[in-house]
Amino acid sequence: AQTVTQSQPEMSVQEAETVTLSCTYDTSESNYYLFWYKQPPSRQMILVIRQEAYKQQNATENRFSVNFQKAAKSFSLKISDSQLGDTAMYFCAFMKRPGAGSYQLTFGKGTKLSVIP
């Protein structure tokens, strides 16, 4: 079974600054996907960024980037130029490679990020 650990229950960052959210995971799989989802107070979960384990290049999406360390089983999210709209719960999630019969997302407990004006 896979586990996802987010060790920072809450974080805060000043507007326009950079913040990094941590995530570690445990799996015996060699190929898989990792995700960061954002859940604003309205509760609709939104995909922020996705990383395929067999790709060495770190994924980036505008102000969001990841630092994927496969050997260390670490997958951190960096948010640059933080904006007030980034205030939300952030969940790290794991999925076995497609075709493994599951497509189940395993989520961490989340990190509550507050962006301070």
Add this chain to the structure above:
Amino acid sequence: EAGVVQSPRYKIIEKKQPVAFWCNPISGHNTLYWYLQNLGQGPELLIRYENEEAVDDSQLPKDRFSAERLKGVDSTLKIQPAELGDSAVYLCASSLGVVGRRESHNEQFFGPGTRLTVL
């Protein structure tokens, strides 16, 4: 394009009463998921449908929970009878899920959820 629609958004019931949640996935999405999200936790999968077939319901408490996806489009999740511990947010998600296209399974789109309070 409309997103995943769920209703009701909020539901308050007394224990031992039945309750039902409804979900309409994004048009054309073959795969539908129901997740349970307890306060302060990440979502946990309850059941996954491929079209009208429940292909993963191993984590659904079948003594009181049931689900259906007639015609492979919208879905209903039911609890009967509800218990105090069922108070949570119930999330529905969908993905394109095209057979033979593995990539189409790995992005799930979530609805706003139904917050259930059992008194």
